[in-house]
Amino acid sequence: MNCDILLTGIGLLSPLGGKESFFRALGEGAEAPCRTAGNASLPPGGLTELLGIKSPKLQLARYLDPLAKNAIVALEEAMGDAGIAPQAVAQDPYSFGILLAATRGPGATRDRAYEQLRARQGKLLSSTLFSNFGYNVAAATAAIAHGIKGPNLTMAGRSNLSLLLLRRARQLLATGRAHTVFTGFSESLANGEAARPVPEWSCIFCLERAERARQRGAGAGALLTEIELESPELAQPRPCAPALRLPRALPQPLSLAVLAEAETLELDLGDPLGIGPEYLPLLQAGRIKATERLREETGYVAFPVSARHGLALLGVAPA
Amino acid sequence: MSHQSESEENAVADKETIVKELKEILVEDLFVSIPVGEIKLEDSLSSDLGVDSVGLVELVTILEEKYRIEISSDEAASENLRTLDRLSSLVLAKIAARRGEPVVSESHG
């Protein structure tokens, strides 16, 4: 598919806060606040309650699963970050799409419904809660909240799902089914356990056809591309991971991390920017070989995905 | 929401009790976000309390189960469910009919 696609905005909601505080906390090795027996200062509820987020869009229904709320907020941030006004969506709602990963789905809602069902001696399952059981609830609710009527897809898969979603988004954009797709995830890692950081995350990228972004005067975005692997066993280079090329090289190149097919990485949240050296042995052993293109250019951003933490971290290729 | 025992058959069903129970159902089972103490009798179920058509169906089902009454879909679609006031009157009338009692139409206190 020959179609330039740009990342123009990011929205992020995490137990460590929004975009800026999340990355700062990563660099500092900070921990997310834990709701333990002794820590009564944290408000009850999910992530939006913890972070004190009160968007009017969160009032759109009597009941919303936390994942739906988080998707509404993260999408709104991505939209704002990309400089897309709500009026632009309202004028052309079918040209905007949503594509989310959901492997676990609305567990909090299901748990609550089961508890209620037990209390009712198994007779009456709450229809309000059952309406929110589906894996596509976060994406569908975000669509209602923002009036987005283009392709609305939710997918589950292996642990590199967030990466694969970039390819699925590229398909939707390159085939002209939408000119903007909000892609990402809204997920929880566990259901309502008390003594943990609130285990919810949402990260949504705004991906657009480059010509559309240029036409509306968007700022320079990161170009979606693909890292290819060469190997003696392969007849031709094989695409291995979507990647983003930054508009300019970083002043201080950091080490490279390359995702090899279905391998997942165990990453230490305390030291995310030093993930490169672990992979040099793989490079040296010839199990992964960077292509010419990768070696020569600067500013590639690869997205390894941590199975344990369910999030995408960034690594940057050296000059 | 717990189910009441057989003694519920003989419990007093007056407007005040029913209204209190309805408010609890609205908050606990239908996730109405307004606190019980702030819900008013004249509140519209749909526009003030955010109970949409799916919620109304659920509310009717819960009421039928809890009070052992039947509310037809015509009754559910009509003015009877417009406000909390009318709804509680309907429930009261249905309970009385089930027990073969005359309807108590006004609340006391």
Add this chain to the structure above:
Amino acid sequence: MGEASGRGVCLPRVLVTGLGSVSALGENTAQLWDGLLAGRSGIKPLANFRREHLRNVLAGEIRLSAAQREYAERHRLDSRIALFARLAIDEALTDAGWTLVYLQKKKVGLVLGTSLGMSLVEKSIDQLDECAGEQVETYDDFAGLVEELAEAYRVSGEALVVTTACAAGTNAIGIAKDMIRHEGYEVVLCGGVDTLDRMKYLGHSALNTLTPTLIRPFTPERDGTLFGEGAGILVLERESLAQELPTYAACAGAGYSCDAHHITGPDPSGAGAVKVMGQALGDAGIRPQDVGHINLHGSGTPLNDAMEYAAIRELFGSAAERIPVSSIKPAIGHVMGAAGALEAVATVLSLRDQRVPPTLNVAAPDPELPLNLVCGEARMAAIEHALSNSFGFGGCNGSVVFSRVNAEPWTDL
């Protein structure tokens, strides 16, 4: 061979070369199709889980045969959803003439749709009552299902599960088609799979989506749907590959849209449905009047059928009263995430045989929804292009167009 795109690049056509089905009408595609054409019903009283407190105890349930159980044992399968998926994939691959030895040399993908799958119950072949009371560990089981299937069928490319509720099967087929047409995939196994369990029936009882009687789509008496289970699988291939074996149809177009209206009810104006059907037709390069048959979503709920009629009326205009349409949900139930896939199988066979199966339980269609609804008996029809619709919870919509292999694409000269 391929069709010229706007930029003069020749894009390959996508062909359907194999079909696999497991449904309430039988263990394979032939039994499904024979049953549909004969007007048989696979709806039966529930036997796989308890019936108390349910608004209806009828469903398009599958009672596992000895052969199916033996297959599960032989492959050491411990989940019903994996069983259905593998039975159907096996049939489809055999039908398409692929063995794994040859398949693993190609660029192959797997895209399946499901709604809730087995996420509400303990994993099993047939113990499907509500979970005993403790937290259910199966919420994130789709990743496991995908891994299992990708390994079993040596899928070297992407393996995904689409979870857009009732539109999932149709969406999966669209994604698979585009993977071949635009991303260099050679073969993609696609479709949908879903299972019945008590939690789903309790939920739909509470939501009043269930009819207290039978599914009667597009009739004045319609009052809800019934659910079914099973799997539908299509083998899609790039045209250059599909040589000697007979091909069923071309998968010509797909559309996606979202109502952005309500978490369960459709947008009554049908705007989302108009959009999704129009997008599929545009993708296939055909006009509304070129469509010879529509396989309806036709779930039989008061809201869906009225909306689907309004949308078809708006998009097809006067052709709406001419095009033979049908819903197979009364025969096999609404198979949720597999509905779009099983309905695609039926649509493809309608194209092959130039016959439309009847819509069951229709004494007289609703005069307020005047479509050419095929009921009573199967009907012969001249079909060059056929459309299948799926409208899911959350307002997620999907449409897919299949064309006869030798149909000429309409071009603007």
